[in-house]
Amino acid sequence: MTLPLSPVFGPQTARDLDREVLLTDGLGGFSMSSLAGAPTRSYSGLAVSHQPPVDRRVMFITPLETLDVAGRTATLHAFEVAPGTLEGDGLHTLESVVLQGLLPLRTQVAHGVRVQRRAFMPRHAGTLVLLYDVDAREEVTLTLGGLFTDRDMHAVCPQAPTLTFSVQGPHATIQGTHTLQMHVHAPGGTVTALFPAPYTQRLHYRQEAARGEADTDRALGATLFQVTLPAGGGRVALVVDGLEEGALDPWGAWEAEVSRRSGLVRTAQATTGLRDEDTAHLTLAADAYLVRRASVDSVSVIAGYPWFADWGRDSMIALSGLLLTTGRFTEARGLLETFLRYAQRGLVPNNFYDDGSGAGYNTVDGSLWLFQAFERYVHASGDEAFARAHLPALRAILQHHVDGTDFGIGVDARDGLLRAGAPRVQLTWMDVRIEDWVVTPRHGKPVEINALWIGALAVEGRLSARLGEAAQFGTALTRAQASFAAFWNADAGFPYDVLHDDGTADAAIRPNALLALALPDTPATAEQLDAALRVAETHLLTPLGLRTLSPEDAAYRGAYGGHRLVRDAAYHQGTVWPWPLGAYVTLLLRRGDVVRARWALAGLRAHLWEAGVGGVSEVFAGTTLAPGGCPFQAWSVAEVLRAHVAVSRH
Structure with missing residues (x-):
């Protein structure tokens, strides 16, 4: 099959350095730059290597590419050395960029020579490949090198790194704390082979400047190879990192990757019954977040690129969109098995430690979202053997919550609702803490946590019935459902966000209420659902997601950007998040409003090509809707895909 094509980005759009493109290798390594190829972050790198899957280092920032045609030269690269000051002709020679199956094809023209460059990362190879197709009427020379460093991706180098270069024939080795290999075909x-004469190159990263982070880097520049092609041009491949010389056929690897991606789209089409391009693009976008974690020998989910690791809560929320909608049931099963295997005292891991020594468990909702993901998997796959094998583990999780477990998590014997909270520990998805300042304190009984608790109890009941067993938590379910009525704020026509231990309640208007009401077992009348939707549409709804707090609240912060403290203070205090929009769409479909549900997703479908190209951003500013955070976020893509499929099927 033919892979779907993105819109064609012409010269003006392609030169916009705020659009970014991402490639991933399925191990935690990635390649990321602006659409035009210029690095704009400390995280930008042609090949960001990994100690699987999240200890990631930058060694190769960007290639240096120079054309020589009968003594006339032009560079194909570009990068900023100071704000607004570019080095290289790359933006001037850029004719277009288009993504085929989310793999970028960049076309540049200089001195009558047309150069098309494809980039991809073969799956699970720890390798990046650049394929050049050169069309020239006369002999042409392409000189290849790069800007190199040796640092953690979260940092910059105030001084040039210490690296050793060795070039022999078509092979180069760059040695620092890690080894980078390059092969030219x-x-x-x-x-x-050229004799490297490394020089120090200053770099400015505009995205880091906008985030209030260190934005000046120093790298080593070096030219390594000269490739001479006869009149008519020819093909050139640059293979970076990971394999011994000759171990990979770059053009064969390209065909294999195109075939793999085509297979992903075909499987999603068979699963959903949909053949539209949005489904295809989102299916391929979902693939970027799935990685192999060696420490647990299983699939894991990177929460967002470029800086997030893999997280339990994000994995459980994203599982339906990333894996079930796309028909990747084996990986979904593996992900669920991993988290159940590492459950302790009724809690599944919030995150795994990279040294393999264990996991962190500071989350109240990760374990509860797992019940939703588990039941959806069993329903989609029909895997009753899996359900039978793991029902005892699910019951053990519930019992720990009934008895009480870590971080103050436990059922309140007075009403059967679930409370959670411990000093200076944030347990819900609104988890920002700046030193001793808890920005969104939600200790007590958060609304979506109790809807998830009710849902978990109900899942146990349905799975038990499906397997011919007696439910063990029916009384707890009935009591929690009856007590949930305490969350309804009749004056606001909207649920309270948190019921506090002292009997007071937080009436802040937040999207957590929609997360709660969208779950299938949350007790609410049709009138309450309609009222909650009206309030959410007035206070929270935007074309790109839901605000985390009403603009009418005194604590609302509509700007998102600048220094980390400023960003963190706004993160859940008005900033827009796309992923909760999935709950809003679910509620609209439950009320039979397909037209509004389809409209709600229109902005994010357009956004696919506006920031992280082919992806969905983590957040947007509450007032201006400017994109922020990670430009590629797992649960954003997952919930947009899940909701898009649900709407399309109505």
Whole structure:
């Protein structure tokens, strides 16, 4: 099959350095730059390597590419050395960029020579490949090198790194604390090794400046190879990192990756019954977040690129969209098995430690979202053997919550609702803490946590019935459902966000109420659902997601950007998040309003090509809707895909 194409980004749009493109290798390594190829973050890198899957280092920031045609030269690269000051001709020679199956094809023209460059990362190879197709009427020379460093991706180098270069024939080795290998293939051409003369190059990262982070880096520049092609041009491949010379056929690897991606789309089409391009693009976008974690020997989910690791809560929320909608049931099963295997005292991991020593468990909702993901998996796959094997583990989780477990998590014997909270520990998805300042304190009984608790109890009952067993928590379910009525704020026509231990309640208007009401077992009348939707549409709804707090609240912060403290203070205090929009769409479909549900997703479908190209951003500013956070976020993509499929099926 033919992979779906993105819109064609012409010269003006492609030169917009705020659009970014991402490639991933399924191990935690990635490649990321602006659409035009210029690095704009400390995280930008042609190849960001990994100690699977999240200890990631930058060694190769960007390639240096120079054309020589009969003594006339032009560079194909570009990067900023100071705000607004560019080095290289790359933006001027850029003609277009288009993504085929979310793999970028960049076309540049200089001195009558057309160069098309494809980039991809073969799955699970720890390798990046650049394929150049050169169309020239006369002999042409392509000089290849790069800007190199040796640092953690979260940092910059105030001084140039110490690296050793070795070039022999078509092979180069760059040695620092890690080793980077490069191989050039040029069938029909001649490859000449150059003697590297490394020089210090200053770099400015505009995205880091906008985030109030260190934005000046220093790297080593070096030219390594000269490739001479005869009149008519030819093909050149640059293979970076990971494999011994000759171990990978770059053009064969390209065909294999195109075939793999085509298979992903076909499987999603068979699963959903949909053949539209939005489903295809979102299916391929979902693939970027699935990685193999060696420490637990299983699939895991990277929460967002470029800086997030893998997280339990994000994995459980994203599972339906990333894995079930796309028909990747084996991986969904593996993900669920991993988290159940590492459950302790009724809690599944919030995150795994990269050294393999264990996991962190500071989350109240990760375990509860797992019940939703588990039942959806069993329903989608029909895997009753899996349900039978793990029902005892699910019951053990529920019992720990009834008895009480870590971080103050436990059922209140007075009403059967679930409370949670411990000093200086945030347990829900609104989890920002700045030193001793808990920005969104939600200790007590949060509304979505109790809807998830009711849902978990109900899932146990349905699975038990499906397997011919007696439910063990029916009384707890009945009591919690009856007590949930305490969350309804009749004056506001909207649920309270938190019921506090002292009998007071937080009436802040937040999207957590919609997360709660969208779950299938939450007790609410049709009138309450309609009222809650009206309030959410007045206070929270935007074309790109839901605000985390009403603009009428005194604590509302509509700007998102600048220094980390400023960003964190706004993170859940008005900033827009796309992923809760999935709950809003679910509620609209439950009320039979397909037209509004389809309209609600229109802005995010357009956004696919506006920031992280082919992805969905983590957040947007509450007032201006400017994109922020990670430009590629797992649960944003997952919930947009899940909701899009649900709407399309109505």
